[in-house]
Amino acid sequence: MYSVAFPSFCVHGPRHEEDIMDLVRREVEKCDRLGGFFNMMSMAGGTGSGMGTYITQCLRDTYPHSFILNQVTWPYGTGEVIVQNYNSVLTLSHLYQSSDAILVHENDTVHKICAQLMNIKQISFKDVNKVIAHQLGSVLQPAYTEGASEYNRNPLGDLMKSMVCHPEYKLLGLRNIPQMSETSLAYSVFTWPGLLKHLRQMLIANAKMEEGIDWQVRPPAGGLPPAEKGTHNKQLRFNTSLANLLILRGKDVQSADTGGFMDPALYTSWLPPGVASSTWRTPMSFNRYEKSATLVSNSQFLLKPLDGIVGKAWNMFASRAYVHQYTQFGISEEDFLDSFTALEQIIASYTHL
């Protein structure tokens, strides 16, 4: 059923709440042990963004002790829907209150991966979705947490524990390498040092994929006072992290040295170095890749896109364009302003990492 943008939050959400929560309850009852909820939605449209947010809130109210991870797809910058920036602002600000973590996929990035790495000529949404599914699978498939002798029983919980130490910082990003077409795969050989080196540079230079990485960006020298560190990082476009989780799958995985990610220079100064980085491993290879490494990180990588979206939404809001469509269904100008404020706060927090 299609709904008019965010109004889905106010109109369709309540209308279908009972049915939906009923279905959820039945699924929950079938579980031996509920690890948590994994909600997948987009930010630009109406149903995904509005209804998705409403349901997340309902889940939070009904299951206050369960983990909730929201996978959110960010729309293309060139635009899929004219009011996508409004919907994005409203979605993110509301999700921040009810969700534990927000795992982001940007359509622009995944599209580039399809074009440049996978060599797909005519990219369809099916291709894009396949890449996203692959990346999600590489995180949620079973693995051994550090020092464990059995597969992790609670991947969502472990993920939250590692990644979301502070409620103000909930935005997570995914990088997964290698990613290439079937034909190229046959001729490629991977080593753990190589993969990990690339991933680390992708993290600190804020590269979204394995091509076009800026190798000039370096972490700041140790011993700099926090204030100077900030300006230094900004000048060099260095991406400061709050937490990183490495998930390694494949042959000889025990030999992989993840020391590079424990360097305190990568992280914000108010975190003790040991807690910020963790690693999961499994010798089982994933999806045809003999070795694959995934990095889930809570860092400044989303600052620029987020700022962009908020900026565009604010410009549109300045003229109150389309706002009558939202007020018609129950979202007032006050609600918009609250959302803008919430997001500005999040942007400020991440900027001062």
Next chain:
Amino acid sequence: MTQSIVVQVGQCGNQVGCRFWDLALREHASVNKKGIYDEALSSFFRNVDTRRSDGDNNDISGGKIRSLKARAVLIDMEEGVVNEILQGPLRDVFDSKQLITDVSGSGNNWAVGHKVYGSTYREEIVENLRKAAEHCDCLQCFFVIHSMGGGTGSGLGTFVLNVLEDEFPEVYRIVTSVYPSAEDDVITSPYNSVLAMRELTEHADCVLPIENQSLVDIVNKIKHMSHSGKLGAEIKQSSTIISGQGGVKGQEKPFDAMNNIVANMLLNLTSSARFEGSLNMDLNEITMNLVPFPNLHYLVSSLSPLYTLADVNVPSRRLDQMFSDAFSKDHQLIHSDPKHSLYLACALIVRGDVQVSDLRRNIERNASSLQSIMGL
């Protein structure tokens, strides 16, 4: 799937409407080979068992098609046009209870259409609309088709718009209005148009203005292309946008070519609501995204391509050309030049074998040459 009801008012409205139903049947016939009454069909047609005569309760959902009835209300104050429809090949598509006619017409006078006939027929109109609405599970939208220059289409058409707003406030009202061209045959058309325009601004959710002159230009352009030049041999004659071939009606009449263009535009507009796709745009999304402020709801539409090529495999260049054409002033259904105007919002509805990468490439290409107000 949602349903829509078409309300056609006046001579122009009914003639365009007639072409619309003809083309809709043709479209569904080419897609629906097994004759099953599916969701796509149900958005514009009811499936009725005409053998049973128990009044209104003979709708059948699902299963084979028995008899299709259009979800339409036909209104005209002059019997000629509607009678012609009822005697033509489309007579079975319309239920006799869906018609409201009078004898003498409105004399090209907006006041007669709006005030006189409005008050006389108000109850009958409401009754008719209610019945049509009751046959729908989920009514989403009313499509009103009329002209601005005459008396009935313009006057009574806008009166119907008022009624729709009063009786069905939550259902969208999308109006297709045919504006008079410079050489039109009605002397009072400017008065009628202006009076109607006020009603449209206040009571419609979205208006698609069409200019007769633009339609004429497009028709001439196609005729010119088919009869000359190297492109002539490559064009499939029966699939130009003005062709009614394959439809129910036999011979083509003078305004048919122009009306076909409008009918095609309406069909394409609603295609997302009827067929599935990877990035759907429902009707309410169209009204939502393209109307930034309540009164600015006049949309300029354009169609591309105007003909299909004999060669089914469309290379990228042609596809890109189609996108460029959609923004060119020769393809607009009213006289306007997109390249030299200011855009508030723009929506591209694409049907067929087009992938998201083609779309993005073309948006990036064309967006740079258009001035738009919000950096969209």
